[in-house]
Amino acid sequence: MKLVSWNVNSLNIRLPRVIDWLAANAPDVVCLQETKIEDAKFPIAALADAGYAARFSGQKSYNGVALLVRNGLDARDVTHGIDGFVDEQKRVIAATVDGVRIVCVYVPNGQAVGSDKYRYKLDWCHAMTAHLRATLIHHPALAIAGDFNVAPDDRDVHDPALWEGRIHCSEPERAAFREFIARGVADSFRLFDQPPKTFSWWDYRQLAFPKNHGLRIDHVLLSPPLAQRCTSSRIDRNARKGVKPSDHAPVIVELA
DNA sequence: ATGGCAATGTTTCATTGA
Numbered sequence: 001m002k003l004v005s006w007n008v009n010s011l012n013i014r015l016p017r018v019i020d021w022l023a024a025n026a027p028d029v030v031c032l033q034e035t036k037i038e039d040a041k042f043p044i045a046a047l048a049d050a051g052y053a054a055r056f057s058g059q060k061s062y063n064g065v066a067l068l069v070r071n072g073l074d075a076r077d078v079t080h081g082i083d084g085f086v087d088e089q090k091r092v093i094a095a096t097v098d099g100v101r102i103v104c105v106y107v108p109n110g111q112a113v114g115s116d117k118y119r120y121k122l123d124w125c126h127a128m129t130a131h132l133r134a135t136l137i138h139h140p141a142l143a144i145a146g147d148f149n150v151a152p153d154d155r156d157v158h159d160p161a162l163w164e165g166r167i168h169c170s171e172p173e174r175a176a177f178r179e180f181i182a183r184g185v186a187d188s189f190r191l192f193d194q195p196p197k198t199f200s201w202w203d204y205r206q207l208a209f210p211k212n213h214g215l216r217i218d219h220v221l222l223s224p225p226l227a228q229r230c231t232s233s234r235i236d237r238n239a240r241k242g243v244k245p246s247d248h249a250p251v252i253v254e255l256a
Numbered sequence: 257a258t259g260g261c262a263a264t265g266t267t268t269c270a271t272t273g274a
Binding site: 009010034061062111149167203208215217248 | 259260261262263264265271272273274
């Protein structure tokens, strides 16, 4: 299974690029974040023409997640949100595909350390950790994939001194990320040797992409049976190039 | 010293993102 996570920063704007990317990369399942589109307006037909069935949970303007599943595969037991956590914001969709439970997440940004949104981010992560623990009991083959809005350690930051203690890098956020890992899922990217300074997000400003001033905040975490099957995990930085890119690049994981 | 981009809707600016 070829499994992808990609924050597209508006599926409306990005649809042509997404469809081109699907054709070039032929993934089996794609977890999308920041679709920023109401369910009634989701581009079901265009994606069907591209060979993918879509399941989605969206809202106007902000947030929104979706799963794209290649024709011939079924998305079963689709669920939305976090059990026991009331949230207006559409940030989670999950399904079982070919025996793999796939949880697509868009973790809150947090805006600034100490803000109300930061508190919400940490609360949200705490609830997701409990949800993950419960889900793993029934689904030992589990992947949680998405935009975590956390750079887990300094290797994931272009300038650790600049970012120290700031949003995405603060110790409470990193501790929240380690709580996910402590539930028994591995950061697939770190299962392999990787080129240094590999990132998944670059600011649109200040020539950040050509200067490679990025962060690695998009992740695919795998439970032990899937980590054993994982043959590669990489970030397609080419998808950040060209006209009207998302500010995030896709993470691509292959499972034998 | 600061902001510098992009997307959205509240649209000719404000808000959010990261």
